[in-house]
Amino acid sequence: MKHTATLSLLTLLLAGCASAPSSEKVAALNDEARQTAAGLVQTLGGELKGAMTAGGPANAIGVCKEKAPQIAKAAMEKTGFQIRRVSPNNRNPKAVPDAWESQALADLDKRLAAGEKPETLDMHAVVDTPDGKVFRYAKALVTQPVCVNCHGPADKLSPEVKDKLAAEYPHDKAVGYAPGMIRGVLSMKKPL
Ligand code: HEC
Structure with a gap:
């Protein structure tokens, strides 16, 4: 009996090890997430500037x-990542952070306060969920002028x-920010 119990414990442990992603795989996912996030921020920033120049902020x-x-x-x-933007002071009613995203925001805020460069402020983790392991990534979106x-x-x-914000986002909380504050995170995840 004792022997069987030890054996099944061993099997369980081995199964746990087998499903843990290698550090190389996680590093590769992190690189891909970083590149994708940087591309998104750049594209969106360009679109925003273009629309602002063309017709002012209300147009943008x-x-x-x-x-x-x-x-x-x-x-x-293109990448298979699920991607969204979230903030504790959300404008889009759906942009509410989940538990991992809230913790990531709190950690990134601390690192920003400790003097880390805002442009490269991000973090990643592999988390256990009822459906298996998930790679998660968050990039701080820091308020610019x-x-x-x-x-x-x-x-x-x-x-x-x-007026436009009041009409389209009656429950808007995304105001009161100054340059340098974290406005929210770009959140990405992929099941492993
Ligand atoms: C022209 C107005 C405008 C400008 C400029 C602007 N935003 Fe937004 N932002 C919005 C609107 C509108 C939404 C809600 C979009 C939606 O419906 O999902 C939003 C949503 C967001 C969200 C998603 C979370 C939420 O609150 O819903 C983040 C994060 C965000 N903005 C960050 C930024 C950052 C960082 C900048 C500067 C680089 C910026 N925004 C510039 C209008 C703007």
């Missing part, structure tokens, strides 16, 4: 609303931006 609201999900969708199809047009203090927003 559409970029954040429609273009951002389109750009993310193309990257999801341009973001303040739509995410700055409510009393500093232009009347056009204020």
